[in-house]
Amino acid sequence: MGVQSxxxxxxxxxxxxxxxxxxxxxxxVRRPPRDAPGTPVPRFALFILCxxxxxxxxxxSVNLSVARPGHTTPVIGMVCFAVIDVIQLTHSLPQxxxxxxxxxxxxxxxxxxxxxxxxxxxxxxxxxAGGFLAGSALLLLPTAWAWVAFTxxxxxxxxxxxxxxSDFQNxxxxxxxxxxxxxxxxxxxxxxxxxxxxxxxREKLAQMAVAQERLRFARDLHDLLGYSLSAITLKSEVxxxxxxxxxxxxxxxxxxxxxxxxxxxSDVRAxxxxxxxxxxxxxxxxxxAMLRAADIDVEVRVSRTPLALDGQLDTVLATVLRxxxxxxLRHSKVQHCLIDTVQEGSLVRLTIVNDGVTDEPExxxxxxxxxxxxxxxxxxxxxxRVTAIGGxxxxxxxxxxxxxxxxxxPLEPAVHLRVAS
Numbered sequence: 001m002g003v004q005s006x007x008x009x010x011x012x013x014x015x016x017x018x019x020x021x022x023x024x025x026x027x028x029v030r031r032p033p034r035d036a037p038g039t040p041v042p043r044f045a046l047f048i049l050c051x052x053x054x055x056x057x058x059x060x061s062v063n064l065s066v067a068r069p070g071h072t073t074p075v076i077g078m079v080c081f082a083v084i085d086v087i088q089l090t091h092s093l094p095q096x097x098x099x100x101x102x103x104x105x106x107x108x109x110x111x112x113x114x115x116x117x118x119x120x121x122x123x124x125x126x127x128x129a130g131g132f133l134a135g136s137a138l139l140l141l142p143t144a145w146a147w148v149a150f151t152x153x154x155x156x157x158x159x160x161x162x163x164x165x166s167d168f169q170n171x172x173x174x175x176x177x178x179x180x181x182x183x184x185x186x187x188x189x190x191x192x193x194x195x196x197x198x199x200x201x202r203e204k205l206a207q208m209a210v211a212q213e214r215l216r217f218a219r220d221l222h223d224l225l226g227y228s229l230s231a232i233t234l235k236s237e238v239x240x241x242x243x244x245x246x247x248x249x250x251x252x253x254x255x256x257x258x259x260x261x262x263x264x265x266s267d268v269r270a271x272x273x274x275x276x277x278x279x280x281x282x283x284x285x286x287x288x289a290m291l292r293a294a295d296i297d298v299e300v301r302v303s304r305t306p307l308a309l310d311g312q313l314d315t316v317l318a319t320v321l322r323x324x325x326x327x328x329l330r331h332s333k334v335q336h337c338l339i340d341t342v343q344e345g346s347l348v349r350l351t352i353v354n355d356g357v358t359d360e361p362e363x364x365x366x367x368x369x370x371x372x373x374x375x376x377x378x379x380x381x382x383x384x385r386v387t388a389i390g391g392x393x394x395x396x397x398x399x400x401x402x403x404x405x406x407x408x409x410p411l412e413p414a415v416h417l418r419v420a421s
Contacts, residue, residue: 045195046093049188053088056128056181057081063125077126080118084132087111091136092189094196104140111136115153119160127174130157131181138186154179253293277311278318280350284339287325291337294329301340309348313409316385317341317350320393320407323382324352332356332403346412352405357397382407 060081065074087107090096100107115133118126130153137149158174239253284300291298309317321339328334333356340351379395386393391409398404 045192049092049192050089052184052188053085053132056132057085060125060128063128064122077118077122080114081129084111084114084129087114088132088136088185091139092185092192094193100140108136108140116156116160124161124170124174127157127161127178128181130154130178132185134178134182135185135189138182139189150182154182256293278315278322280309280314280318280321280341283318283321284341287321287339291325291334296334297336299336299338301338301342309411313348313389313411316389316391316409317348317407319385320350320382320405321352323379324405327379328352328354328356328403343411346410347408348411350407353398353402355402357401357403 057078061074061078064077087110090099090107091104091111111133115126115129118129134150134153137153138146140146141149154175157178158171161171161174236253236257239250239257243250284302288298288300325337328337332354334354336355338351338353340349340353342349342351379393383393386407386409389409391407393405393407395405396403
């Protein structure tokens with residue numbers, strides 16, 4: 001007959017709730033992050049670039065049909081400009097970076113030929129292609145040479161117009177349009193590249209966030225449920241010993257086991273939904289009560305000056321205490337335990353010392369190594385948490401054979417409260 005909770009639900013609901021919580025976490029992890037409103041996506045940026053290139057091609061074709069009436073000239077011009085557009089895309093698209101590194105010199109040379117040779121056939125109207133060449137020079141050449149080439153291309157097109165007896169106004173127009181077209185092509189190409197890089201960076205950040213959330217979930221399950229399961233095991237053993245002679249105390253222990261199980265269920269739900277804040281003072285009281293129930297001598301020393309700890313610092317130190325108590329119950333035959341919390345200047349130090357280490361004192365180094373191996377990722381998790389708040393964690397077997405865990409961390413941004421005398 002299963003133990004019933006306060007709501008009348010069987011204790012078997014704990015694994016079901018854990019599975020549901022894990023399922024919600026997996027669904028959140030697998031759901032791709034949504035782009036923020038107004039965030040440009042790579043396809044839209046590339047669409048703008050392609051639209052501008054095609055618009056230039058159509059404009060040149062229209063100008064050719066007006067300046068050189070007939071069917072052949074506009075068609076030839078459109079074909080030539082289409083080839084320039086294709087070359088320009090290889091210079092502008094972020095996806096073509098590897099191709100540009102290998103063949104960029106050849107494609108730039110081909111674009112130069114398609115810019116200057118058709119002028120013989122089409123005249124000044126073809127000068128609009130010079131802007132594309134100027135933009136490609138800025139994209140492909142080293143910075144110093146790029147601006148030199150940009151200037152030469154910008155001046156060469158109006159020079160050809162002057163050689164063809166163009167008037168002053170048209171020459172000035174050609175200079176401005178060539179420079180402006182080159183800068184527009186360069187700017188749009190760089191913009192498309194930056195949008196793609198931004199999108200990739202967002203994807204990497206999202207992947208890192210998912211990895212951190214998975215690490216947090218695993219770490220919190222280890223810290224929270226490891227303690228709860230160790231307490232349940234310990235109290236179950238005590239209850240079994242008490243049943244023959246002290247049924248009343250055995251019932252009390254079973255009731256405590258039920259409460260711990262409910263707390264474990266709450267912890268699973270809290271871990272799956274968000275970060276769980278913990279209190280050092282609450283953990284000290286819980287650890288003392290549990291150890292005393294197991295007939296373990298506990299000495300608790302707390303700083304006389306009360307400390308209002310920062311929430312993160314409070315949670316980290318509470319986690320250190322919980323993990324240390326869990327490990328001492330699992331990996332030692334502890335009979336005496338010391339929990340000491342003290343402030344020294346701007347630092348707060350938490351020390352947990354226990355006896356019952358199975359290794360001999362003269363093999364302290366090997367004992368510490370074995371303890372670390374047995375405790376799995378617990379100490380590594382704690383070290384990472386303490387380091388993240390600017391503190392440090394040390395753990396090891398002392399010369400007297402006792403195991404000691406010390407966590408030190410700065411009080412800032414904690415507030416130090418002094419009691420009026």
